[in-house]
Amino acid sequence: MKTLVIENLHVNVDDKEILKGVNLTIKENETVALLGPNGHGKSTLLAAIMGNPRYKVTEGKILLDGKDLLAMSVDERAKSGIFLAMQYPSEVPGVVNADFLKAAINSCREKPIGLYEFYRQLESASKTMNISMEMASRFLNEGFSGGEKKRNEILQLLLLKPDFAMLDEIDSGLDVDALNCVSEAINNMKNQSTISFLVVSHYARLYQLIRPTRTAIMINGRIVIEGGPELISRIDKDGYEWLKYELGIEIKKEDHVDMRTTSIGSCAVKETIKK
Numbered sequence: 001m002k003t004l005v006i007e008n009l010h011v012n013v014d015d016k017e018i019l020k021g022v023n024l025t026i027k028e029n030e031t032v033a034l035l036g037p038n039g040h041g042k043s044t045l046l047a048a049i050m051g052n053p054r055y056k057v058t059e060g061k062i063l064l065d066g067k068d069l070l071a072m073s074v075d076e077r078a079k080s081g082i083f084l085a086m087q088y089p090s091e092v093p094g095v096v097n098a099d100f101l102k103a104a105i106n107s108c109r110e111k112p113i114g115l116y117e118f119y120r121q122l123e124s125a126s127k128t129m130n131i132s133m134e135m136a137s138r139f140l141n142e143g144f145s146g147g148e149k150k151r152n153e154i155l156q157l158l159l160l161k162p163d164f165a166m167l168d169e170i171d172s173g174l175d176v177d178a179l180n181c182v183s184e185a186i187n188n189m190k191n192q193s194t195i196s197f198l199v200v201s202h203y204a205r206l207y208q209l210i211r212p213t214r215t216a217i218m219i220n221g222r223i224v225i226e227g228g229p230e231l232i233s234r235i236d237k238d239g240y241e242w243l244k245y246e247l248g249i250e251i252k253k254e255d256h257v258d259m260r261t262t263s264i265g266s267c268a269v270k271e272t273i274k275k
């Protein structure tokens, strides 16, 4: 990937407008930190870039090296090198983690990966992430702790080697050792390739470890200010209130809708209850 350009992006979720004209450009080799109060649209932006069908783009463009990303299906986007480590990874009982990982790798290759080569890569990535090989034979995310789910997302990142990776609160639920492990994996990828990252986190600690090149702040469904890493320190110290006065904007309070209620499993349950 050379450049991902987001222009005047408007996105509705369940007929409610969440993103209200997002503009953001991410170039090759950049690590962009995306911050903002809870409920202001960060995960929605990531879901819209990845192509979650629940997130309806009503206006605007997303261009990947000039190509219309919005015209592509989710798997075409993944094959074009886009990756999302989710804030709340879904549990998928019945799908063995290793089978899932192998299928994901194969879908991005012309010739299927050999079994020996797959296990060699899986073993190496599991070691980097401090994950036991036993986890590969369990069902995807089922019964994984919060931290294990997050480490398993980074395991996928290491195996799939995308050009553009979005990490949604990857540090939530991680202890210090796991956080170091995740940051080290991210930094190794940055050093060994031209990968770009869009990283959502509330914590300066992660950003200290992975050193973003740029910072963007999302409030009320728009990027209201962009800057360097100094913006992260300011927010860590002072919160978001100062932006009200500096930019003359209102900051709406969170609606208290928990994204976990919208995982694959519970969506199905919700639909059934509605009927």
Ligand SMILES: Nc1ncnc2c1ncn2[C@@H]1O[C@H](COP(=O)(O)OP(=O)(O)O)[C@@H](O)[C@H]1O
Pocket: 013, 014, 018, 036, 037, 038, 039, 040, 041, 042, 043, 044, 045, 054, 255, 256, 257, 258, 259, 262
């Ligand atoms: N799948 C969904 N169903 C219902 N509401 C949603 C869904 N996804 C996002 N929203 C709503 O969109 C707003 C922005 O949410 P989100 O993008 O998760 O914010 P952030 O990641 O910045 O905390 C919130 O009001 C949230 O309730």
Ligand SMILES: [Mg+2]
Pocket: 042, 043, 044, 087, 168
């Ligand atoms: Mg979120």
